[in-house]
Amino acid sequence: MGKLIFFLFFLAFSSNSVFAQQYDLVIAAGRVMDPETGLDAERNVGIRNGKIVRISSEALSGRRVIHAAGLVVAPGFIDLHQHAQGIDSQRAKALDGVTTALELEIGVPDVAEFLKTKKGHSLIHYGTSASYVGARALTFGTPLPPGEILPKSGLATELPATTEQIMRIEDRLRAELDAGGLAVGMGIQYTPGATRLEVIDMFRLAAERKVPVYTHVRSSGPVDPGCIEAVSEVIAASAISGAPLHIVHINSTCLRDAPQCLSMIEGARARGLDVTTEAYPYIAGMTFINSAVFNPGWQEKQGGISYGDLVLPNTGEHLTKERFDELHNSSTPQTVLIFSNSQEVLDKVIPDPLVMIASDGLEGHPRNAGTFSRLLAQYVREKRTITLMEALRKMSLMPAEMLERSTPAARQKGRLQEGADADIVVFDPATVGDHATFQKPMEPSVGVHYLLVAGTVIVDDGKIVSDVYPGRALLGRALHH
Numbered sequence: 001m002g003k004l005i006f007f008l009f010f011l012a013f014s015s016n017s018v019f020a021q022q023y024d025l026v027i028a029a030g031r032v033m034d035p036e037t038g039l040d041a042e043r044n045v046g047i048r049n050g051k052i053v054r055i056s057s058e059a060l061s062g063r064r065v066i067h068a069a070g071l072v073v074a075p076g077f078i079d080l081h082q083h084a085q086g087i088d089s090q091r092a093k094a095l096d097g098v099t100t101a102l103e104l105e106i107g108v109p110d111v112a113e114f115l116k117t118k119k120g121h122s123l124i125h126y127g128t129s130a131s132y133v134g135a136r137a138l139t140f141g142t143p144l145p146p147g148e149i150l151p152k153s154g155l156a157t158e159l160p161a162t163t164e165q166i167m168r169i170e171d172r173l174r175a176e177l178d179a180g181g182l183a184v185g186m187g188i189q190y191t192p193g194a195t196r197l198e199v200i201d202m203f204r205l206a207a208e209r210k211v212p213v214y215t216h217v218r219s220s221g222p223v224d225p226g227c228i229e230a231v232s233e234v235i236a237a238s239a240i241s242g243a244p245l246h247i248v249h250i251n252s253t254c255l256r257d258a259p260q261c262l263s264m265i266e267g268a269r270a271r272g273l274d275v276t277t278e279a280y281p282y283i284a285g286m287t288f289i290n291s292a293v294f295n296p297g298w299q300e301k302q303g304g305i306s307y308g309d310l311v312l313p314n315t316g317e318h319l320t321k322e323r324f325d326e327l328h329n330s331s332t333p334q335t336v337l338i339f340s341n342s343q344e345v346l347d348k349v350i351p352d353p354l355v356m357i358a359s360d361g362l363e364g365h366p367r368n369a370g371t372f373s374r375l376l377a378q379y380v381r382e383k384r385t386i387t388l389m390e391a392l393r394k395m396s397l398m399p400a401e402m403l404e405r406s407t408p409a410a411r412q413k414g415r416l417q418e419g420a421d422a423d424i425v426v427f428d429p430a431t432v433g434d435h436a437t438f439q440k441p442m443e444p445s446v447g448v449h450y451l452l453v454a455g456t457v458i459v460d461d462g463k464i465v466s467d468v469y470p471g472r473a474l475l476g477r478a479l480h481h
């Protein structure tokens with residue numbers, strides 16, 4: 001009898017321990033790559049409750065097993081700069097390998113409203129900065145219309161804020177950070193009336209709240225005041241205030257001066273400042289034609305282009321002066337592609353070790369759907385100017401480390417390690433590539449076979465899974481517990 005009880009106990013115990021080794025999901029025999037530890041080897045990955053629990057060369061058993069022989073298993077890509085947050089864009093991002101896409105450059109005008117709308121309806125992880133542009137528009141009595149993030153050029157963007165108005169902008173930003181904003185987003189070129197001191201005040205607020213400033217700098221192009229002066233302005237504001245600084249799309253802001261701007265950032269970092277930057281691999285930019293980016297003098301700020309270099313994304317129409325004036329003066333937001341950069345500049349900027357990849361995704365531009373696969377296809381496979389591991393670092397670990405300035409939750413992202421979040425991309429390095437073009441900007445990328453968001457499969461055998469919304473909010477310090 002004693003023996004029988006012991007035997008039954010043993011059975012129960014051993015089946016329990018077998019059960020404990022069952023994972024929700026196993027990704028078997030893939031080429032597992034982690035840009036932080038440098039692991040690049042065939043491994044099995046066991047996932048349970050949304051986390052990577054085990055990475056092993058021994059076989060693992062799971063309720064579902066994905067066979068990944070010949071495929072790369074890497075941390076899901078993190079896009080720090082994504083404007084289009086709708087489900088169509090999220091699907092395109094997922095097929096491009098992106099598991100987190102954040103609106104940080106500008107930020108949404110109402111953080112709480114944004115988070116409420118996304119909760120339970122998001123394919124991938126989301127989050128936003130507190131919008132300086134939005135807070136300023138509100139303070140000037142011209143709040144942004146629902147769904148819009150940038151103001152039309154006008155008195156409210158051209159006038160400096162008074163001391164009293166600066167205090168109200170700061171109050172609004174504090175409230176937006178309290179609501180979950182990850183950073184202060186400053187599109188300075190969209191509010192040219194902001195004085196240098198106003199900019200410094202906003203950096204001081206960010207420093208007080210221990211969050212970084214993401215900025216589209218005041219000016220672009222080679223003519224003084226251009227990108228050199230604008231990059232100097234924000235590096236100085238970061239030094240004065242102590243707020244970490246992220247300069248967005250160095251490619252489209254600095255154009256052929258981008259190598260000089262990168263050397264300025266390198267110098268600031270060497271002196272101990274916390275300054276980072278990003279780029280996207282396309283020769284055209286895109287923004288709203290009625291914004292202050294197109295105030296008089298825009299041709300020089302875009303590196304000496306003309307009306308015909310502006311193209312409407314929906315029709316392919318090249319603008320004339322008459323058509324430009326009509327659209328610039330209109331209150332209806334209309335995006336325009338700006339053909340201002342060269343492949344030669346991009347080929348210098350993109351491989352630079354300081355540059356992380358972020359898409360600036362907006363519908364109408366192929367960067368929305370193709371940025372990340374394009375890096376793997378063009379720079380890793382074709383030009384061979386970036387190693388596969390370095391590309392993964394630029395698209396996952398570097399943005400995760402930047403996000404750690406905003407939230408400790410980012411420590412579990414951008415890594416393929418035990419204990420990390422199971423945000424994972426599984427792709428074929430031989431075929432992965434972008435298909436989005438300026439004519440067909442939403443054409444999805446190919447080669448991503450599987451994508452996991454918090455352990456849930458959202459791309460299965462190359463296809464989007466319908467009706468699953470595992471995406472969660474990334475929240476700033478104020479709300480992260």
Ligand SMILES: [Zn+2]
Pocket residue numbers: 105216248249
């Ligand atoms: Zn921008």
